[in-house]
Amino acid sequence: MSGSDNMNLSHMNARGEAHMVDVADKEESRREAVASGYVQMQSETLELLVEGGLPKGDVLATARIAGIQAAKRTHELIPLCHALPLSKVEIEFRVDEAASQVDVTARCRLNGRTGVEMEALTAVSVACLTLYDMCKAVDKGMVIGAIRLDAKTGGASGDFKRQPGETPIVTASCSDGEVGMPPRRASPGLRVKCLAELRERMGVSELDVEFTELEHTNIAGLKQALRQRDSRFSLLQGQRVLCAVNQVMGSDDTPLSDGDEVAFFPPVTGG
Amino acid sequence: MIRVQHAPFDPGGEQQALTKGRTDIGAVVSFTGLVRDFNERPDVTALTLEHYPGMTEQALADITEQAMHRWSLQGVSLIHRVGCLSPGDPIVLVLVASAHRRDAFDACAFIMDFLKTRAPFWKKEHTRSGHYWVAEREADQRDANRWEDEQ
The missing domain is CATH 3.30.70.640 (Molybdopterin cofactor biosynthesis C (MoaC) domain)
Structure with missing residues (x-):
């Protein structure tokens, strides 16, 4: 399909009338x-x-x-x-x-x-x-x-994937952990979640980080990459900030792989 | 049995479910945690509990498994509520069944101590003078550490 074809409205026929596209021969x-x-x-x-x-x-x-x-x-x-x-x-x-x-x-x-x-x-x-x-x-x-x-x-x-807007950080209106990540993307990237008080203080609930942004492929490296994106992430350096990698508690040394889910959160207070 | 839920629970009904048809259980120890109307400030009007879906269930399963490993238990039920709660509302229920009482007493305390320091729940208290996230308590950490020392 050429570029100009791509720009055509598929629901219009040659006379500019609305028509339903015949899909019988499509794969x-x-x-x-x-x-x-x-x-x-x-x-x-x-x-x-x-x-x-x-x-x-x-x-x-x-x-x-x-x-x-x-x-x-x-x-x-x-x-x-x-x-x-x-x-x-x-x-x-x-x-x-x-x-x-x-x-x-x-x-x-x-x-x-x-x-x-x-x-x-x-x-x-x-x-x-x-x-x-x-x-x-x-x-x-x-x-x-x-x-x-x-x-x-x-x-x-x-394939289509919405690119993040001008602001580097996806703020409160971003969507849930399982969306926006088509299964056949070349590099799934890291999905980062901020929870509870940390989310409110930084104004960020979830964001994606390309794996290649990391100089060191561990939690410390991720914190560094985030800090370079935006100074508000320096909060993650706090001593009492905990983290989990793929929903298991981790620390600054925990290694990361492409596709991992990382969560940052304050000390837990349930029960 | 592990559940994370918004809805209230009935400790009596849960205990009946745990022991139904069983004659090998000699002791059930039950702990219910409730929302207090005083904590960091004296006039708590509501409590919001946030959690990390997915990890929460895994963390609770892991704590229960550790308890099963350390003591001889016939069954454990663990329910934790999330969402918005009012003073007096039950938050958490731990039921531990064993053949003899000591195992059930100790395992119940262990599960609560570990839950308070390892399960990803966060409390926000609402008062007439505003709301704030509850800070961790050193005593909770000490309570959990005593089990490490014993190992």
């Missing part, structure tokens, strides 16, 4: 798409949502089902979409107290001839709308935002 391949968005609300609303105190009941469970149902019915809503036998629809919620919002992520998958990004975007949109509906009795000022495609893999148009 079947594994398609996956991840989309995300958020619903921002009053912190009191978020607390009620978390503790299950809202009048309409379990908000997240309902919104999850709504999102899954919506993905399956995308073709009924978006005029030129095909009906697809999705093999998987997954909706994830992450409560972000710092930003007072619920992050919504949808992942759709199928083996087929057409992409599933519209399904993922529809799922996120309807899950967000359902969150709004379930909470509107106590908070009408909620904002639905940043609905977007994070990544897609498979198909002739190639």
Whole structure:
């Protein structure tokens, strides 16, 4: 496919009329798409949502089902979409107290001839709308935002992964640990999470770090790379900052491999 | 049995579930942790518990396994709540079943001591004068260290 073809709108025919693309001759391949968005609300609303105190009941469970149902019915809503036998629809919620919002992520998958990004975007949109509906009795000022495609893999148009914006750090609105990382990326990179008080003090919940940014491939090297990105990460040098690599406690000497999940957090205070 | 959940739990029901159909259990020791209305400040109105999903379950399983290894136990149930809690609400439940009481007493204390210093939970206290993250307590570390000395 040449560059100019790429710029054509595939849903328009030669006369500029809307038409449904014939996909019968396309090769079947594994398609996956991840989309995300958020619903921002009053912190009191978020607390009620978390503790299950809202009048309409379990908000997240309902919104999850709504999102899954919506993905399956995308073709009924978006005029030129095909009906697809999705093999998987997954909706994830992450409560972000710092930003007072619920992050919504949808992942759709199928083996087929057409992409599933519209399904993922529809799922996120309807899950967000359902969150709004379930909470509107106590908070009408909620904002639905940043609905977007994070990544897609498979198909002739190639893989897509949203690049981070101007700011080097993904702040509170970023999405959950499993998204935005298509399975066939050459280098998965490091997924870094900041938890509890550390997250609030640095204003960062999750970010990706390219493995090649590390001069030394251990936790100390990661801290150094982060500090070079932004001075706020010097907080990680604190004596009482703990870390876990792939969810097992580690220390400055713990070696890192590409694809690892690293979490930084303060001393634990449960029980 | 290990669970991390938002919902409240019923210690009596959990104990019945643990011992149901069993006649080899001679002792069950139960610990329930509750939200106090005073801690770092005197007027705690609510508590938010954050955790690290995935690691939390692994850490709790690891602590339980260590207890099973150190003492002769017939069963352990461990439930920890997360989310927003009010004073008086139960936070954590540890049930330890064994043939004889000493094993259950010691293992229950061990599990709580290790949970407090090793499981990735964080408390934020809400008071009328604002909210803050709870600081670690040296006493908790000492309590956990006493088990290391014994080994």
